[in-house]
Amino acid sequence: MTTSESNEFFHGSVGIVHTQIISFDSFTLEGGETITPLEIAFETYGTLNEKKDNAILVCHALSGDAHAAGFHEGDKRPGWWDYYIGPGKAFDTNRYFIISSNVIGGCKGSSGPLSTNGKTGKPFQSTFPFVSIGDMVNAQEKLIRHFGIHKLFAVAGGSMGGMQALQWSVAYPDRLKNCIIMASSSEHSAQQIAFNEVGRQAILSDPNWNQGLYNQENRPSKGLALARMMGHITYLSDEMMREKFGRKPPKGNIQSTDFAVGSYLIYQGESFVDRFDANSYIYVTKALDHFSLGTGKELTKILAKVRCRFLVIAYTSDWLYPPYQSEEIVKSLEVNAVPVSFIELNNPAGHDSFLLPSEEQDSILRDFLSATDEGAFF
């Protein structure tokens, strides 16, 4: 594994950034319910040019947020995609205007279970309406329109972010030039739903759950931590775990964890509880599970309407979103004669590979964006 410090291909930082919140009067969800007002938390990096044709929307994964690059005041760790966003980086802020927004249904500033219900003056919690990937994308579209951007230079994302990018290409075919989908899928398999279900059931079985109307002082933290532990197992590869933890140190302790990997997961679970809301975890994982553009012929039919170039990246070691799911998208695009490049990177880090530094990934993202042509295809 390489680090940002030791590699010259990951240099600049966008520096100190602030999350902003924009408010729209109202927003109707795919399910028919209306959110009043709609709030979207977002960050931007770089400058929108006069023609407004250099904007890239980056979409975050399950537990991500609007903070994709740079540092918040006092933070030691940068945003979740800092390896790839910044001056001179693959998403070069000297050239592109990068927008990252928190999805609705999330808990990091956008409308979601933590938002206040105007009628009761209290947080919605589990009375917030069901949110879909389509809703997340429609909310992003409102934000893009607010900037006066008609056509995005690119939409990019990994995992759930990849689903949003794919949804963009179908919902707004004329509003994006490039679509980058990493470690993602056109729909969850039964196995992926199963993992999410275990996570949700852990939350639902927490004594503090109270049908999602839990007291903020006594939240279903244990359940949420368990859900996160479960998730974390699926984000890493067997190889990565073996390298990181091995079997050390087995002390034969019955009462508590006695393996390094156990302590690691407990730490990940506990630290997640401080920054994520249990209801949001349920809303967002449900959105993931319900998302479906189909597979095979069904997917091919839906993707017939897309009008942008695609880059699809999968990772050999990703067993949560195995490469065949990416290839499914690619094949359906190819049948529609859509310009698409597909690469399966042999990065050992598992599903989380898209977040981590890799020279190959850097070069392919950079070159795909710079080599943009109008294409002989359309």
Next chain:
Amino acid sequence: MDLKNRPDISYIANLIKPGERVLDLGCGYGELMLILKNKGVRVQGIEKDDKCIIQCVKKSLYVHHGDIDDGLKHHLDHSFDFVILNQTIQQTLNPGDIIKECLRIGKQVIIVFPNFSHWQIRTSILLSGKTPVTDLMPFHWYDTPNLHYLSGKDFEDFCEFERIKVLHRAFFNRTRQIKLFPNLFATLALFVIRA
């Protein structure tokens, strides 16, 4: 020599018209695809080496990271004007099946392969009694990507047996097209076939 000026490459480029759709199987670093793209051909490739994919993306080419032995099933019948197998077929596991699949998805198929009956190869086997290592096939038996060795005549026989129509045949060495005794003097054989 610049690839563009190589006789086999310019022969292929002359066959394909701007606007036509081409699938290049085993496209390598995308040199041929780039020449075709610059001509206005709608070209996409398949390649199994990730380093090659990265270079293709740099050239703004569209490539699928995959192995043609794993199948081309998703492509519809006659969805490409040309399918190209440029020095690929000898490296595949099931060349017969792949050629038939190419004939299904391509209106025409261009196949180029090293000619195993070139006189240097023939004499090398005859004199040394060993598997030949030549400029064209610079590998040893234990490290070669080539799984099959065939000559122009072998391919003719295959087409006759399978009732595949040969539209064009051309033979080359590094610098020019070979017309006299090509099976003996050509290092490369090129066939354009259709179902």
